[in-house]
Amino acid sequence: METIAIIGTGNVGTALGKGWSRSGHSIVYGASDTRSKSALAVLESVSGTRVAGVAEAANEAGIVVLAVPFDALSDVINACGDLQGKLVLDATNPLTFHDDSLELALGFSTSGGEQVAEMAVGADVFKTLNQVGFAVMSDTSGYASRPVMFVAGDNDRRKPDVFALVEDLGFEAREAGPMKAARLLEPYASLWIDQALKFGAPTDNAFGMLRRNGEGGTVECIRYELTSHTPEDLIAAYEEAGRHLREAPECCGYQLTQCEETPGRFILRICWTSSEAHLTGFRKGPHFPPFLELVRPFVPEISEMTHYSPTRVAWTR
Numbered sequence: 001m002e003t004i005a006i007i008g009t010g011n012v013g014t015a016l017g018k019g020w021s022r023s024g025h026s027i028v029y030g031a032s033d034t035r036s037k038s039a040l041a042v043l044e045s046v047s048g049t050r051v052a053g054v055a056e057a058a059n060e061a062g063i064v065v066l067a068v069p070f071d072a073l074s075d076v077i078n079a080c081g082d083l084q085g086k087l088v089l090d091a092t093n094p095l096t097f098h099d100d101s102l103e104l105a106l107g108f109s110t111s112g113g114e115q116v117a118e119m120a121v122g123a124d125v126f127k128t129l130n131q132v133g134f135a136v137m138s139d140t141s142g143y144a145s146r147p148v149m150f151v152a153g154d155n156d157r158r159k160p161d162v163f164a165l166v167e168d169l170g171f172e173a174r175e176a177g178p179m180k181a182a183r184l185l186e187p188y189a190s191l192w193i194d195q196a197l198k199f200g201a202p203t204d205n206a207f208g209m210l211r212r213n214g215e216g217g218t219v220e221c222i223r224y225e226l227t228s229h230t231p232e233d234l235i236a237a238y239e240e241a242g243r244h245l246r247e248a249p250e251c252c253g254y255q256l257t258q259c260e261e262t263p264g265r266f267i268l269r270i271c272w273t274s275s276e277a278h279l280t281g282f283r284k285g286p287h288f289p290p291f292l293e294l295v296r297p298f299v300p301e302i303s304e305m306t307h308y309s310p311t312r313v314a315w316t317r
Helices: 011-022 037-045 054-060 070-080 112-119 134-138 159-168 179-198 231-247 275-282 288-301
Strands: 004-007 027-030 050-052 063-066 087-090 095-098 101-104 124-127 148-153 172-177 218-225 251-258 265-272 302-308
Touching: 004 011, 004 054, 011 027, 011 037, 011 134, 011 159, 027 054, 037 050, 050 054, 054 070, 063 070, 070 112, 087 112, 087 159, 112 124, 112 179, 124 179, 148 159, 148 179, 159 172, 159 231, 172 179, 218 275, 218 288, 231 251, 231 265, 231 288, 265 275, 288 302
Parallel strands: 004 027, 004 063, 027 050, 063 087, 087 124, 148 172
Antiparallel strands: 095 101, 124 148, 218 265, 218 302, 251 265
């Protein structure tokens, strides 16, 4: 995997490093002071990483993530040096204090993302990872559905690479359009911030794309009774195989649950747009072979593999 340089050792940078490190990415941090308290703290928080100067970190990585205060961006981008051809993710928001509260400093005729794209000459800049707090970025597990993260940028050829990076953190990556759409994503982030700071919303709250239960979808239920593999074997296999489900347009989501009383029992629920989409779309498409290769060793331990249609009886808190 290509090295990711995260410029900034604060909460957001640390959270992103934790998430990507778990997915197997090599992380280097860029900091103006490599011996600062936050720089030393990130070395303890993110395994296998190191902290270098901003220019050194940006130079050795093909992917550069900007995770610094917005008013520091101009100096930081200049310090990065030549960004020609690099993938740059702008995770900042153009916030300013007014009447003791945070407000957007830009928004109608331009955006922070567009300004970053102008400053980072020759780079492929994308606006993303700015829409929720760092507590979500460091751990996207435990939600009823995957938290959503929108991506805006002008280079459609490289956008799949950004989607993959966002998905590696556990988000559902969604297309937002060209970089001009940052004018939507930054106020969207401001709403999350406002909810947390003014209305007491938990800082691990996330936005999600909720899909209505009903006739338009189907749930595949796969029950496992492990006899020759450990629970960790199955969990690890699906952590890797999940990428192929997330990349498949026929799949709406999935969840692997483990029996508390009998840890060797698991239920995997995969939501498909329809049973036909699963059987004739996914099963005959490009994502099924690599998915099957990863889970094939566990096939003999399947006790049920059946499709279910949702009914109108449903509720969640």
